[in-house]
Amino acid sequence: MTENMHRILIVEDEEIIRAALRKLLQHNGYEVSVAESAEAATGDYDLSSFDLIISDLRLPGEAGTSLIGQAPGVPVLIMTSYASLRSAVDSMKKGAVEYIAKPFDHDEMLGAVESILAQHPGSGTAQAQEADEAADSESDPAQIMFGQCDAMQQVFTLIRKVAPTETTVLIQGESGTGKELAARALHLLSPRASKPLISVNCAAIPESLIESELFGHEKGAFTGAVSGRTGLIEAADGGSLFLDEIGELPPEAQARLLRVLQEGEIRKVGSTQSRKVSVRMIAATHRNLKAMTRTGEFREDLYYRLNVMQVRIPPLRERRGDILGLASRFLARQAERMGKPALSLSPEAMKALERHRWPGNVRELENAIERASILADGDLITPAQLDLEMETGEDYAIPSSLVEGDNEQKPPPSRESDAGSDLSLEDYFQHFVLENQDRMSETELAQKLGISRKSLWERRQRLGIPRKKG
Known part of the structure; x- marks a missing residue:
């Protein structure tokens, strides 16, 4: 462990996700602590000692949003499924710096963490602040160009x-x-x-x-x-x-x-x-x-x-994991110029950004964010304001039956309780599909995971998970 690495607290009640996320962040050089609830987080740790708190929205006892503001200057990233997007938007209004929808890719999570830490250099320990100042050299390519892939x-x-x-x-x-x-x-x-x-x-x-x-x-x-x-x-x-x-x-x-x-x-x-x-x-x-x-x-x-x-x-279409991180940077810059610090992307807008092929690459993305920032009526940017020519073949709309806020139903954890510490987020997806496809249709599986049927099919192909015959 290095002296100057960023400290991150994960607050998540599902062991599989908690262990997989901890493993992912530690592998990428972060010092990670975990808690199963908001009460455990405040009771076991000094929240002001962390650079970032990543919390599930729905937890046993108090909601993850209860951690917002308990440590001034420490940003809170809220995790939620697509079944709770309305609650996620509410969490942003309460002060969460960002939210991320489950299930998320490794690159998506790492991009969000990197972007938040870059935008909040004053949070966390004195050692982390010194490390940020030492790394803030304009001559380093990573300071001039963004890229986590x-x-x-x-x-x-x-x-x-x-x-x-x-x-x-x-x-x-x-x-x-x-x-x-x-x-x-x-x-x-x-x-x-x-x-x-x-x-x-x-x-x-x-x-x-x-x-x-x-x-x-x-x-x-x-x-x-x-x-x-x-x-x-x-x-x-x-x-x-x-x-x-x-x-x-x-x-x-x-x-x-x-x-x-x-x-x-x-x-x-x-x-x-x-x-x-x-x-x-x-x-x-x-x-x-x-x-x-x-x-x-x-x-x-x-x-x-x-x-x-x-x-x-590489073109932006080969850097899918960087799209939201780049968009976040451009949005923060545009929000500062316009004096609209609360400006944010709706979940639908995020999905639209991720699915666009970006023939104009990073320049096109920057222009789209600038245009949408100007056209936004309030603080939330929608796909219509991005004005992207979407590819056909997939319905990006989220069924109204899934956007119910307090009625979120989480996929059940794996029965293999002793395997949690070795599972990645892709493993979690695979375990859930294999455990439930005998009693659920493809539509039901997709709804529980908060993704479209096409996305479910694509992940099956990528992970080699065959559909159950019959």
């Missing part, structure tokens, strides 16, 4: 390794994935951090002007050149140059750029003299440069000069 953690690791070197980097990724943020992290982690980072979108500069913009020009070099001009590459001397959408460079500019990479020299348009420059090159593209070399659209020698080290930023 394995793919993004690999991106962060690669950036940390390659940034301190002089190696040229090619960033691959679809539009809106955050390629410029990755370039900023590479620059800020490099020895050139005190020098400028010049960013150029090659697709945004007219082809007739791009050479002049990049390399500069002498007075009279062409019609309209009434004075000399320093190019962007020279302006980045000593620092880094980020060339976004480098696949859009015309052939003449490609040849000039190759000389910069090979010789470290630039020559202004209309000049006969070359000048030495020291520039760390970072390029980015959403196109397949290798395929473009076969068609002659991109110089093969330039491609190999650029592709010394490649960083691939």
Whole structure:
């Protein structure tokens, strides 16, 4: 156990969920304590010593919401099934910082915990506060970009390794994935951090002007050149140059750029003299440069000069576990700008965000949150305000019979009482389905678990749980 890890209290009366959640959080570096009820939590622990309290909504005795406010500054995350969404909304009004619907994925829970702890740095122990301050460095990629999934953690690791070197980097990724943020992290982690980072979108500069913009020009070099001009590459001397959408460079500019990479020299348009420059090159593209070399659209020698080290930023559809964490960050930022601190996403809006394919990636998500924040009539954002084009094939509406607040019925715990400490949340789902599918229809199973029939089928496929024949 490290001295500075965050302390989390889990208040949950079901042994299987309590043990699985404890195991999940401990595995991810958190110090975890547990209690079976709100009364046990207040009797056994000093609540102010924790950085976060995660509590079930319905507990024996007092409800989980009774813990809200008992330790000022300590955020409370409420867990609830979809059968109690109305009560969950009420818990937000009482002061819960967030709620999460059961059954939840590991990534969803970890994303919520990370987001809450990032937004509440003043809670918990003095050691945790010191750790937060020490980690709050803008040069770390994890502080510039958000990503809890394995793919993004690999991106962060690669950036940390390659940034301190002089190696040229090619960033691959679809539009809106955050390629410029990755370039900023590479620059800020490099020895050139005190020098400028010049960013150029090659697709945004007219082809007739791009050479002049990049390399500069002498007075009279062409019609309209009434004075000399320093190019962007020279302006980045000593620092880094980020060339976004480098696949859009015309052939003449490609040849000039190759000389910069090979010789470290630039020559202004209309000049006969070359000048030495020291520039760390970072390029980015959403196109397949290798395929473009076969068609002659991109110089093969330039491609190999650029592709010394490649960083691939995954699209948002491959980062499902990060969607709600990103949305929470964007929403907090937008709420602060608008002076609406209570702004939150409805459960239906969360599900809509998770199911959208996000062709515009993180940029599209940020725009959707900003739009919805402006259109929201109150403090709760609905799917209609997100205005997403939903995929067909699934009904996202929650039956009114399930939204009854105080009438929540929990799935029964596994009969294997001695196996709880080794079960994950996926194990809990599997045990519940296997124990109850003999006496329940698929519809009833889905309703008890608070998910749709399609989601139940998808989880069966993922976990290899066959349907009962007959």
